[in-house]
Amino acid sequence: MKPIQTKKDYQNYVEQKSPNSPIIKNCFNAFWVGGLICSIGQIIFNYCKYRGMDIQISNTIVSIILIGLSAFLTGLNLFNRIGKFAGAGSLVPITGFANSVVSPAMEYKSEGYVMGVGGKMFTVAGPVLVFGISASIVVGILYLIFNTQSITLV
Amino acid sequence: MDFLTSIDWMQMLRCFIVGGLICIIGQILIDKTKLTPARILVIFVTTGAILGGLGIYQHLVDFAGCGATVPLTGFGNALAKGAIDEVAKSGFIGAFIGGTKAAAGGISAAIFFRIYCISYFKTKNEKTIKNGDFLSVFSFFFYFMHFLQFLQF
Numbered sequence: 168m169k170p171i172q173t174k175k176d177y178q179n180y181v182e183q184k185s186p187n188s189p190i191i192k193n194c195f196n197a198f199w200v201g202g203l204i205c206s207i208g209q210i211i212f213n214y215c216k217y218r219g220m221d222i223q224i225s226n227t228i229v230s231i232i233l234i235g236l237s238a239f240l241t242g243l244n245l246f247n248r249i250g251k252f253a254g255a256g257s258l259v260p261i262t263g264f265a266n267s268v269v270s271p272a273m274e275y276k277s278e279g280y281v282m283g284v285g286g287k288m289f290t291v292a293g294p295v296l297v298f299g300i301s302a303s304i305v306v307g308i309l310y311l312i313f314n315t316q317s318i319t320l321v
Numbered sequence: 322m323d324f325l326t327s328i329d330w331m332q333m334l335r336c337f338i339v340g341g342l343i344c345i346i347g348q349i350l351i352d353k354t355k356l357t358p359a360r361i362l363v364i365f366v367t368t369g370a371i372l373g374g375l376g377i378y379q380h381l382v383d384f385a386g387c388g389a390t391v392p393l394t395g396f397g398n399a400l401a402k403g404a405i406d407e408v409a410k411s412g413f414i415g416a417f418i419g420g421t422k423a424a425a426g427g428i429s430a431a432i433f434f435r436i437y438c439i440s441y442f443k444t445k446n447e448k449t450i451k452n453g454d455f456l457s458v459f460s461f462f463f464y465f466m467h468f469l470q471f472l473q474f
Contacts, residue, residue: 190352197348198341201392205340208387209333217324226390226399227426233391234427235465238434255347258358259365260340260391265431267362284439288432291359295393296428299366299400303420306374307404311413 193254200249200256208233208260230261237262267291336388339381343392362393369397374405399423437464 208229215225237257240246246266250257257263278287289296350361369392372378378398381389389395403423407415421428 190349193352194345194348197344201344202337202341202388205388205391206333206337208391209336210328212387213328214324217327229387229391230427231430232469234430235434235468238431238438239462239465242438255351255361256344258362259344259347259393261393261396261427264362264393264396264427265434267359288435292431294359295362295366298363299370299397299424300420302367302370302374302397303400303404304416306370306401307408307416307419308413309374310405311408311416
């Protein structure tokens with residue numbers, strides 16, 4: 168057995184011995200879980216359209232139902248398992264947004280209803296709302312100034 | 322059923338693929354960088370709002386439907402689009418009304434369902450199902466069905 172001499176040899180040795188990073192597997196799981204959640208949304212959307220509702224109302228109903236379902240699954244302690252399995256697949260769709268609202272609040276329930284539930288409710292989802300709404304205000308003001316959407320790909 | 326035949330399956334496939342790809346971007350950010358999930362969500366929403374404001378994101382929505390609107394980038398897009406529509410309608414004050422108005426349904430639903438979950442489920446660490454708390458599970462389900470009825474489903 169050859170002794171390991173240079174730094175490069177050592178790096179190769181470590182790379183051989185360490186287990187492969189599961190990023191491919193993680194990405195695959197995120198892909199199909201995320202795609203599935205979006206497809207469920209699409210089915211609800213199609214049903215709303217089938218019932219003759221307009222697009223904006225349909226989008227709101229889709230997000231309300233998905234948020235409701237994920238709140239339900241969070242309450243049953245199932246969403247954490249899905250989250251561990253799928254990673255970003257359950258975090259990036261709007262279901263993750265609801266989970267992050269529901270989950271901290273359930274942990275802090277013991278601190279009382281006003282400061283525990285009400286105060287800690289938006290610990291994770293709060294930044295999303297703050298930056299999202301700030302960005303929308305900036306977009307609105309920019310639209311007011313330039314009075315057009317500057318890039319419009321035809 | 323009439324409804325099942327009305328589904329566009331190619332649309333569904335595009336929705337699946339685009340939604341999945343957006344989630345893969347999130348997964349790569351989680352695995353390859355040291356960003357916390359909250360930061361990643363903020364990045365997604367802000368990106369969606371910027372792309373929505375530039376009018377680029379709408380093309381993705383036209384292409385993929387809910388594959389583009391369900392991920393948080395779609396939430397950002399809805400905020401930006403709401404702000405733009407409201408500015409066009411009522412001027413400067415619209416920039417402050419429009420975004421929140423467009424997202425109001427989602428935010429209110431999150432609060433509403435959370436309050437319901439808090440009052441019916443035990444804390445996160447206790448296993449609700451294993452404690453035999455079927456009453457709360459059942460009542461939430463029942464309640465959810467009623468909610469769907471209110472939405473005239």
